[in-house]
Amino acid sequence: MARPKKQEVDYFPHYCDHGKVLFILENHFKNDGYAVFYKLEEILAKTEGHCYNCTNLENWEYLLSKMGATEEIVLGVLQKLSAMGIIDAPLWIEKRIWMQSFVDSISDVYSRRTVDLPTKPELLHTEIPLNGINEGINPQSKVKESKVKESKVIEDSKESLSESGKNDSDENGGCPLCPQQEIIKIYHRVLPELPRVKQWPDGLQAILRTRWKEDPARQTLEWWESYFMYVHSSDFLMGRTKEAFIADLEWVIRPKNFTKIANGRYHRGGALMAKSQPGIAAWLEGRQENATTG
Structure with missing residues (x-):
């Protein structure tokens, strides 16, 4: 029986010359900006098709648990990446994370495989995901609301x-x-x-x-x-x-x-x-x- 062909990778380039993206993230979010960026790339590397779906509550909680930063900071970083065009803004509106520059950086890996390099998913053109997870995972919707948050992820x-x-x-x-x-x-x-x-x-x-x-x-x-x-x-x-x-x-x-x-x-x-x-x-x-x- 043939092994299933996966669209995942075990490694990706970590360049020493960070450029303006990491400079901006560190300026806004200090070391958390740096950490969240590279941990996000680690998650994308091990995600089938390299597009991470945040509409699922368990997926969102898993992503947060990997980051080692508060939910507000993680969302702030994601919003900044979206605003800079590093993650795809229309897909992020649909609570999905796609980073074209990351996929491009691992194209050599796929050149040695029989499976194609993943391409950007199509937009769903829907406001509310079918599983009911809504504005709780919104690029700009998480704010500190006293000691007890009015919602965690599901609104x-x-x-x-x-x-x-x-x-x-x-x-x-x-x-x-x-x-x-x-x-x-x-x-x-x-x-x-x-x-x-x-x-x-x-x-x-x-x-x-x-x-x-x-x-x-x-x-x-x-x-x-x-x-x-x-x-x-x-x-x-x-x-x-x-x-x-x-x-x-x-x-x-x-x-x-x-x-x-x-x-x-x-x-x-x-x-x-x-x-x-x-x-x-x-x-x-x-x-x-x-x-x-x-």
């Missing part, structure tokens, strides 16, 4: 499932269509420091559409410009604190995150405040008063 997927099942036909009936691209342009203009939107699949469109429809006040581009300006006023969301975290458009429109932001829980302090603050409504009121009196 309640029902609200996202209900949103992702909606389509544009729901929007007629008195509610103007959600101008997705215009909102994305405003996000880029007001928050240039945050990761740019490169892919905006159907699932994310459904979430943004739901935020738009929930409240008539949100059904103007002016409101969304104000919302992004409010996000900009949060040191935590903008990555101006010691936390290894930075938000993006996907993160700030997800239902639980959106509610906490609107209630001011990421303002005036560290990661997540125990109680709601005055929030965006009071902030907008104050801006209007200043505009009137100023």
